[in-house]
Amino acid sequence: MPDNAPAPGDADPLGVHGVVPPTVTAFHEDESLDVETTAEHARFVVEGGADAVFPLGTNGEFPLLTGEERDRVVTAVVEEVGGDVPVIAGVGAPSTRETIARAQHAQRVGADGVVVVTPYYYPLDHEAAVGHYQDVCAAVDLPVYVYHIPSKTGNKLKLETLSELATIENLAGVKDSSKDVPWLGQAIDANPELTFLAGSDSLLFPGLEVGCTGLVSAVANAFPELVADLYEAYDAGDEARARELQSTVYDVRRAFKQGPYMAGVKTALSLRGFDAGPLRSPLRTMDDETRTALEDDLDALGVL
Template identity: 35%
Template sequence: MQIFEGSAVAIVTPMNQDGSVNFDQLNELVAWHLTEGTDAIVACGTTGEAATLTTKEQGQVIEAVVKKVNGQVPVIAGAGSNNTAHAIELASQAEQAGVDGLLVVTPYYNKTSAAGLILHYQAIAHAVKLPIILYSVASRTGMNITPAQVKELAQIENIVGIKEASGNLSQVAEIAALVPDFVIYSGNDDQVVPVMALGGKGVISTAANVVPKAMHDLTAAMLNGDWATARTLQLDLLPLIHALFKEVNPIPVKEAVALLGKLEANYRLPLTQPTAETIEELHNELLSYGLEV
């Protein structure tokens, strides 16, 4: 089962100055992505500042995205937690909202054992009928999903893919070899071409918040076997991608979307405004890439 192929944006969550969610700007962002060719939308992921949203707010954001998309592309909801019961609550809430799939990160902070990781995902998968994409990003969570664990989890019917953000291409290759039918998505914007060259079906992207058409075109080129075009797009994007991760995500990308005039760069603590140096670099790289700021 494949939820989507191509470029899925891990969409930012616009906020007002008081920290409340700005649903008008969220709707405008979703509409823009639909016109720019984004292939799927991930709501309430890391880039969407889900860690600072309440469970109720996450439900409201997901419902708003589902309503605005209106079936035009798949909507995937972030539903990860270091508390399995809370992850099930988030997953069930998203299922009721009508999403097409779930993105479920490994437990973080308290983490777990190898056996606990399997049981965590089993419990979530058995609580819902939706297809689930695993999310492996040890740089944030302190927990890697090993290829052997992916193989074991792939035996669960509704665990269908993985967002692989380890940065380890050898690990991606091993997953592809061990579980040939398992869907792999790049979790790193600078590794889309190599991950898709190993059989990946696309990317769950931070950069797509700023360059949705370019990310769509990059993944489409790879899916169509036009590796030369994809390689050019990937390398042309590198300076901008580096600027988008100059500070902890999603601080720079939200500022970049604001520089494009599509939202106000408001954050909830502990996230805060980027430095003047970061803003200048973002401004310069957006201009260099040919965007209007």
């Protein structure tokens, strides 16, 4: 458990804290699923200092996978690192029925918890959001973490909706990627029994400051040691060092963003000698010129 960093909420039986990378899904060159390398990436981040892993988040390209592929990813990651660190598997989908199917599979194969993104595409009102999470939580005996990312789903949870979700028996926490610090601060203040996970690399240190217990970091997919050092410095009470490392994370994040959306992580991994293959179409990898620019930037930062 943390020393100086915020403690997980009492509603969270896993006590999720520290660095929780949203691990990548690897593909072969023809974009078919590479489950072996996907599992190896989970091992890579654990060996780099991750405290838990979150397969099938945004960095895991989950909307581009079939249900069967998603099940294979969860199975492979659980088999690789389950028992070493908690595996909280992304199971969210636009429909409640599909979300429950993925969640029940995750439970069957031994995942420790499930992360449920708010349903996307269709607008979601208070009653629909509450009903969705009630049904998912009733269908499994695992802790359930809300994944709040309104920029991608189009659905932002009201604070009063979150407080009602917090009353559901096995709803354990929230991974917030809204980048809305006032919303996050108020959510933590109103629901101290939940575990909150900072879901943006722009808000790792600030997230800890407002009460997040864990850091779901895309940068940690390629440089887990960097984010683990930031968390450990904060937990040791060395906030000056944690701020300094957050500054480095900002620089790495900016370097990643010079290419196509999400291409930075897999390109940086390849520069470290870990080949997770291409992104699945319509996402694109970096061209040679941008890859070279990224390598130059990361080399100048001293993280390669």
